[in-house]
Amino acid sequence: METDLTNVENMRAVGLRPTRQRLALARLLFGHGNQHVTAETLFERAQMAGIKVSLATVYNTLHQFTDAGLLRQVMVDTPRSYFDTNITDHHHFYFEDTGKIADIPHDRINQQINDISPTILPAGTSLSRVDVVVRLRGAE
């Protein structure tokens, strides 16, 4: 289990003040299993949940959580970017027809990639991360 950001102590532990907005957004993000959100979808979900928060704050919060290592930013489509609550080593399906993404479950790709990557890095660089996006057509 990852850091549970839905309580005050853990929010402080990652260097963020436990404000009403951040706690509420954390609850939406981390309280219901792994999910992929955009700023817009999280904002809408917050509104439906009756949480008073501005879109700008949603953007700020997503980036703060990402910087704290609690979210991972996934770029598959311009110009919108997704944030994934699953921060373990894994990769993504991208459904071209619907624009949605999903985690690749039992990740065979992952092991292979991790084995290969270090051997091909250009001199003077270090690996930040490997993103694999398997783009699909057809049913979601």
Place this chain on the structure above:
Amino acid sequence: METDLTNVENMRAVGLRPTRQRLALARLLFGHGNQHVTAETLFERAQMAGIKVSLATVYNTLHQFTDAGLLRQVMVDTPRSYFDTNITDHHHFYFEDTGKIADIPHDRINQQINDISPTILPAGTSLSRVDVVVRLRGAE
């Protein structure tokens, strides 16, 4: 060798009228080895080369070439997208410090990916393409 779009017949062959702007942009794109461009960088290069073309037309042309299978759109960074003149199966380095991309040369990743991918596709979907982005820190 790919289709050489720098001449009138081939431009027609992909279903596009060989206009002055399209021919000139094709020359910039396909006349000097593989490269990665954004709409903005191609536009600047065109201006430096004395080609009279608008930014809107550069955008249109990049998408028309992409639809014709002559370019590949690569998304690594929001909200700007790159277009790669190399349309063979291959993947990319992304230099986080500079925001630039480069093809991964002798592509060991590629074979592994191609072997694995078909085995993990969700029912009802077909593989469009696999994008691997190896994100690097440090020197470009």
Place this chain on the structure above:
DNA sequence: TTCACTGCAAATGATTTGCAAAGCA
């Protein structure tokens, strides 16, 4: 009280679009 955080509205940056003028068939 102090400094971080929030919200709003305006600014930004990439991209797209509407439409009249220009160019290819």
Place this chain on the structure above:
DNA sequence: TGCTTTGCAAATCATTTGCAGTGAA
């Protein structure tokens, strides 16, 4: 001529920013 394509400017969309007001320590 007729249908594409172009160019410009305005529109759009996601995102960021400036700044005054609010809230946590």
